[in-house]
Amino acid sequence: MIPIEQMERLVKTHLNGHRLTHSYGVAQEAARLAKRYGEDPQKAYYAGLCHDICKMMSEEEQLQWIKRSAIMQDDAFFHQPPIWHGYAAASFLKEKVGETDEDILNAVRYHTTGRAGMSLLEKIIFTADLTEEGRDYPDVNTVRTLADVSLDQAVLYILRYQLGRLLGGSWPICRDCVEAYNWFLALETENPKRRS
Numbered sequence: 001m002i003p004i005e006q007m008e009r010l011v012k013t014h015l016n017g018h019r020l021t022h023s024y025g026v027a028q029e030a031a032r033l034a035k036r037y038g039e040d041p042q043k044a045y046y047a048g049l050c051h052d053i054c055k056m057m058s059e060e061e062q063l064q065w066i067k068r069s070a071i072m073q074d075d076a077f078f079h080q081p082p083i084w085h086g087y088a089a090a091s092f093l094k095e096k097v098g099e100t101d102e103d104i105l106n107a108v109r110y111h112t113t114g115r116a117g118m119s120l121l122e123k124i125i126f127t128a129d130l131t132e133e134g135r136d137y138p139d140v141n142t143v144r145t146l147a148d149v150s151l152d153q154a155v156l157y158i159l160r161y162q163l164g165r166l167l168g169g170s171w172p173i174c175r176d177c178v179e180a181y182n183w184f185l186a187l188e189t190e191n192p193k194r195r196s
């Protein structure tokens, strides 16, 4: 982690307007959820602040960052530009600021798709992205309520919502998203009373 003031300056050179406001919103919401669930609030704030740092880059530039990573992607991934910026941002942070904290990198990388076996920080950033105070979509209050009850339930609800939209639009669904859905569905099926 670089000092938060330095990260703020970097984020401000790559994002502006509502994207910047959203990033601060996610940072604050992530810190709040971190306190609630026993994660480091400063780390959560930091990851939230930089999670969308590549969001305003061109698709070509995002792809260039993705290709600098050794992580293999399937065809479905490359058919969905909206999910690229998380994977691009992980590469960007690793290279540009020398980020070595794998949990932060994974939280940024998988915030657009989720993945099986997400860490607490990953679930916090994934959820905070959809529950920060500036968000406004039909199910937002349901997701906010779930986020205060169980992150696993919140993540599953968000994945269902996102998958439903993809299926409705005949989009292919990438591997990480499918594996995330199956993982969180199994958690719910195996232990519906689980709270974390």
Ligand SMILES: [Fe+2]
Binding pocket: 051, 052, 055, 085, 086, 111, 112, 129
């Ligand atoms: Fe994002």
Ligand SMILES: [Fe+2]
Binding pocket: 022, 026, 051, 052, 129
């Ligand atoms: Fe975001």
